[in-house]
Amino acid sequence: MSSQQESNWPSWKIALAVGVPIAVGGVGYYLYKKSNRPIQDSSNGEPLTARKEPEGRPSTGRSQDETQDPFTAATKKKNEGNAAFKKGKYTEAIEKYAEAISLCPVDYKQELSTFHQNKAAAYEKLGNNEAVIEECSKAIEYNPKYVKALFRRSRALEIMGRKSECLEDMTAVCIMEQFQNATSMVFADRVLKEMGKEMAAERYKNRGPIMPSVLFVNQYFASFTEDIVSRPLTDVERANTESGYICGRLALESGDLERVIPECTREIEAATSSEQCQTQKTETVASPISDVPPNYLSAAYLLRGSLHLLQGKAASARPDLDKVIEMDIADVKLRVNALIKRGSLHMQEQRADEAQADFDYAVKLDPQNTDVLHHRGQLYILLDKTDDALKDFKECMRIKPDFALAHAQYCYSVYRQAFSRRDAIETRRAMAKFEELIKETPNCSESFGLYAQALSDQGDFDRADEMFQNAIEVEPDNATQYVHRGLLCLQAKQDIEESVKLVRKAIEIDAKCDFAHETMGTIEVQRGNLVKATEHFEIAINLAKSEMEMAHLFSLKVAAIAQANLVKKYGITTPTFGPAS
Template sequence: MAASSGSDNVSEGSWPKWAIALAIGAPVAVGVAGAIYYTRKKSKVSERKDPDGKPSETKASDPAPEQTQPVLSLAEQAQAHKNKGNKYFKGGKYDSAIQCYTEAIAICPDDNAKDLSTFFQNRAAAHEQLKNYSEVIEDCTVALELNKQYTKALFRRAKAYEKIGEKMKCLEDVTATCILEGFQNQNSMLLADKVLKDMGKEKAKKKYETRVPTMPSKQFIKSYFSSFSQDITCQPLETVKESKEDTEQESDSDKEEATEGDEDKDKDESEEITKSGYVKAKQSFDKGEYEDIINECTKEIEGDGKYAAHALLMRATFYMLEGQATLGRPDLDKLIDMEDADKKLRVNALIKRGSMHMQQGNSTDALSDFATAVRLDPENSDIYHHRGQLNVLLDRVDEALRDFEKCVSINPTFALAQAQHCYAMYRSAFAQRSPMQLQAAMNAFEKVIKDFPECSEGFALFAQALNDQQQYDKADEMFLTAVKLEPENPTTYVHRGLLMLQWKQDVDAAVTLMKKALEIDNKCDFAYETLGTIEVQRGNLEHAIQLFERAIDLARTEMEMAHLYSLLDAAIAQSRVAATYNIRPPMQ
């Protein structure tokens, strides 16, 4: 039988465990006239009462009453009032329950702190049923002053704070509850998770609107573009200069018939191309100089230049990389609607807009854009590669597998897609708990790193799968190979640090690797986030807060910010709880 939701020591009934009442509140002085006596009558003699309900006086002709019980102490009288209040509570008579609990509070000796705290939390429970949330908070606060680690009072006050919109106070109380309960109570964990997500979304929305755009590191940009095999931005400038109308080759006879005027025209066009904003942007891109790309693309677009479509794609891409999706979206929309534009440009724009939708939590529109891209160019391997990644995020592993299989069938030399295909195979086998499929996935990884020995991503993904399988020695070997192939990639150091934690519980080694990642790329938000999480586990909450704040400043999407704010607020709450209650989560 479940414990009552109304109060401590209430008889068991149908109330769910998560609603167990906590009694807390401001005492209300109630005068109690006289002492309470209990008498027992003989079995067949009925009790006589006056019209007002009081027992009548004994007459000489009445049988002699049995010996009167001793007078109850004030503490016992208070318990009697509480028990009576519990019965009212169970019957749904919350006002009457409140009155009884108030009477119990009024007569309970001050040195009975534990009983008093129970009476206050029971009264808070009745107030909660009446939605008197301010009174709930007041009573819970008094209960906690009497019993500092009273988890029922903490949790009930947390719920009341949430109801009135005091989310941070709610989070502090529910965090203390979770720690005191050893993170074993599902209901308090769910409330903490809900409040963290709500706060994260609210803060991220506000921050994203006022954030200062930041260009990510060169390594990040390089990794981003490596995920495309057919992005025109990455193609040689000579290829870019061929417009859609120029793709047909001139015949030898046509060239022989070229007039002097035509030659002058070609010369003028050549000079015009040299001055093109897009061409300058492309030259900067090839040199790894990204700061002026958006401005140069804007010149091409506003001047309605020959490569305006190319410029729209490049500008939108760099707006996205800077975290300015709202500015990049119109460029993608315009390019997608340009039916005379190069098909590869439009498909690339659809892929990027689909990814943008996904980053904003809109998977329906994301999948719609990928479906449109397939109809437009069904043999473009990039579509299936990126949709496969999206399906992995959506935990649609079977769909991801089909996409990666299609991608590598179209473009078997695309090493990154081959590696991610193996990882999707591994995820599918792991989900199905199939040893045979698991072994097949690991064999596929072995083949990929043999066929593409220069693909660091293949070694890194294989290492993550090996780590899951607790094959730590081999996982570390794969990570070290990935570092050797791409020493400037900070994420590999972060993943290897996580391996050190899981394998050897070597926190110092993990922290050293995280710091190495930040030395390589001080804009790696993944490293700041992971290091912040480790510092929380070590109890270094102030340092963790600083790391999360830095990661938030570098985040490129509102969704990323919301996640990071959740981590930040959790660390802040733990810091305050530690100061208030002198409790911390167990170190890991």
């Protein structure tokens, strides 16, 4: 499962540095809250949520001599334009607003901005978006913080396909409204997601393979308890250097990851071109634990597909996994592992039905396989099928009582179910069960980490921090635990310096930890270090394991860039948290 959990707040809002501690990865997002009173539009004193059209109340002007005062004459034309607008006579309204603009003295900047904005509103009704942009731009020249004009120009820019400019305007609107206007928030969120998706589609399609760190790869394979391709090699197997698969395994073991795929390919090419292999495939099980002369074809496909998967190359991984799944004569453990990995790929791509089908088929092939039950349980959690998840986790525990991670997931699922139902008694029982679990599984970092998240939910931050420290002590090379602890520092103590220190430690341990770079980017935005933020987001983008993950990261980067541009253009900033460095 991903390190990052769901939040009710869009992640781009976090990236806009609303000046509060954030916590990602199970701790949740904690955002800066300001007054709930209606935000006032500086142009006319009305709440922003109103946005009435056309703008400006009827007025007799500032002079009592209406025949000679230009402003009074301009106001009269504006009022006539408003009347025409309300009758749906938009062309006539535009003419009246134009007359008002020509008559109005240049020192009446507030009124001129309103006249141009009203003219833009009429052009919008006629579908003339170029004119809308032009008139709104003139309004903003007179009043740079004119929210209504920025909002209208943003809509027109989106229609014209100028999404970066659209986002800048809408970002300015959200900041000026202190993130309290739902319409603006939804608009900005949609544009960011669209931009992130478009950018990710292009980058993901054209990028080369990115090999994750040795630490990450080792942790990935260690997460499977019944995976044949990661089991220890025998002395006899180690001596078989003629086999590409064995050489690939040795390369994996030594951390020479770049050699694994070529060696597996050598095994596959030799096996598929050999007449002996063709005969053997009809007579023996194609697995590395066969009693006959070893045929590693299915294992080589699985190992190569796994590395492709870790590189984020789904298009290359899927055919290899398909091959193993379709090999009826392959060892069932290999086929089930391939189904788990293909199912996980479907989960990444948000194809829950296909993931469910793969996991269900894997359980049918090997009902006692705890790896598939554990992964299917995680899918059920994502689908909010907690009761089904608990059944799978419980079955894991029955089959393999020492499967600590299954125990941890079971405890956390029970806790989340009770907590979401606001069942205080069951929540306390779940927390007590966690206390028992950490005593029973002192060497399982996930037990401490999940308990820390539950404690954080309960507001017991000191105890949560203690649990994260225990998790780090058990698994000091697990970079994500440092990130989680750093985020807790923000949430509990608003200690951004300690948080930065911990996340930097995570990056020191694993420079390819995308979660750490994403989190550091978000923190740097909060500190006002927008250039550093975009650098970290870009690193995380290059490390993304899926197109969907990449789209999310692009949205964060684009949001940071939009804010940086606003600082240059208008001097608009959000409150920063902690000193910039």
